[in-house]
Amino acid sequence: MRFKKAGFLTKLLILLMVVYAVYNIVSVRSNIVEAQQNLTSLTQQVEDARQENAQLGYEIEHKDDPETIEQIARAKLGLVKPGEKIFYDISH
Numbered sequence: 001m002r003f004k005k006a007g008f009l010t011k012l013l014i015l016l017m018v019v020y021a022v023y024n025i026v027s028v029r030s031n032i033v034e035a036q037q038n039l040t041s042l043t044q045q046v047e048d049a050r051q052e053n054a055q056l057g058y059e060i061e062h063k064d065d066p067e068t069i070e071q072i073a074r075a076k077l078g079l080v081k082p083g084e085k086i087f088y089d090i091s092h
Contacts, residue, residue: 059072
């Protein structure tokens, strides 16, 4: 049994299919890399949100604790005790 040699058009068609397949593989690979970067970013956002939720939960649980109230007043509102002086380091 003998096979007929492939013609020019057949070879050209196969070459075009190979080029198209390589292009698709490269395109999919870049999509995968982008998706992995998005996953890393979203994972960090989730971790940040969990830490913030834990902090807020702690503040809710200890909302009547005088030390927690003082800490929140100092950190979030910038309040100070009477006679207390605050120094800001502006060398940075």
